[in-house]
Amino acid sequence: MNAPSPALTCTFFVRDYDLAATLSSGQSFRWEKKDESWIGVVAGKWVKLDSGPGSITATVAEPVADWQWIIHYLQLEIGFEDIVRTFPADAPMQTALQACRGLRLLRQDPWECLASFILSSTKQIVQIQQIITLLTERFGSPLPVRAPYPPAFSFPSAERLTRCTEAELRACKMGFRAPYLLETARTIAASQFELQRIGALSLEDARARLTGLPGVGRKIADCVLLFAYGFPTAFPVDVWVMKALKQLYFPRSRKMNLKRLHSFSAEHFGCHSGYAQQYLFHYMRTKHENAKRS
DNA sequence: GCCCAGGTGAAGC
DNA sequence: GCTTCACATGGG
Secondary structure (H helix, E strand, O other): OOOOOOEEEEEEEOOOOOHHHHHOOOOOOOOEEEOOEEEEEEOOEEEEEEEEOOEEEEEEEEEEOOOHHHHHHHOOOOOHHHHHOOOOOOHHHHHHHHHOOOOOOOOOOHHHHHHHHHOOOOOOHHHHHHHHHHHHHHHOOEEOOOOOOOOEEOOOOHHHHHOOOHHHHHHHHHHHHHHHHHHHHHHHHOOOOOHHHHOOOOHHHHHHHHHOOOOOOHHHHHHHHHHOOOOOOOOOOOHHHHHHHHHHHOOOOOOOOHHHHHHHHHHHOHHHHHHHHHHHHHHHHHHHHHHHHO
C-alpha cells in the first residue's frame, strides 16, 4: 500500500453529524465560528472545519499525511445509530433527541479537558471560552495558522502552568479557580498522578482518582470521564441537567436532590447515559431560541 | 442593584 | 449524613 500523501485538507463523509451543535454544546471551549467555518486547535494543530451536506472538511496549516487525530477527536467512526437506539423511549428524551439530532460527543485530550472544566465552575460557557482564550494566548505556544486567520495557540501543558504564579492565572479572569488549577497542574506535572492510566480503570475508580484533585468534584470528574475518556455512563449533572431532570421527569417532586437524580439517571438512561445527558443539556440550553425560530 | 452561570470545599447542624 | 455558605467575574 502507498502511504497517503500529505495534504492540507481532507473530506470525511458523515451521516447525522451536526457539527455546529457538537462544537457549541459546552464540551470543548476552543471553537470559534468564523463565517460558516469552525476554527479550533486539536492535537496541537490549528484546524478549520467546514460542514457540507453529508460531509465534514478539515483544513490545516501544514500538510499532514495521517488524519487519525481529527477522526478520533470528532469520533467519526462510532456507530451513532446504535447509541441513539439505547436512549429511553420516554417523551422528554425523544423531544431532546429530535431537537438536536446529530449532536455528538467529542473525544478530547484529558489534560486540556480537565483544566478547562476546573475553570468552568459557576461560569457561563462564553466566559469559560474567554478565560481559556486568555490562558492559551499567554501561556500556550503559537501555532502555524492559515492566512488570513488570527493567531492560534496550543493549550499550555501542566508543566508550563506550574511556572505561573497564582496572580498570573487570576489575571486570566479565573478568580477563585486559579489555586485549583495551579495545584492540579503541579500534581500532574510532578507525575504523582498519571492521566494516562485513568482510562484503564473502572468508572468508579477513575472517578475517585479525579475527585482527589483540588477543585475537582463529582460533576467536573464526570465531564472529563465522558468527554476525554469516553466512559459511556459518566453523567455530569450541572444546573442545566438538574433543571432538565427536575422539570421533565419530576415536575411536582420537591425532594429530588443531586443524589436521588444520580441514582435515577443510572437506572433510567441506559448504557450510553452520558450521551443522553448531552442531549438533555443542549436541549435545555437552546430550546428557547429554537422556539423563536419555528 | 439583583440573580445566575456545565461547582467545590469547608463549616455548620 | 445532610444543608449552607464563600469564593471571582461578567452577562442579562
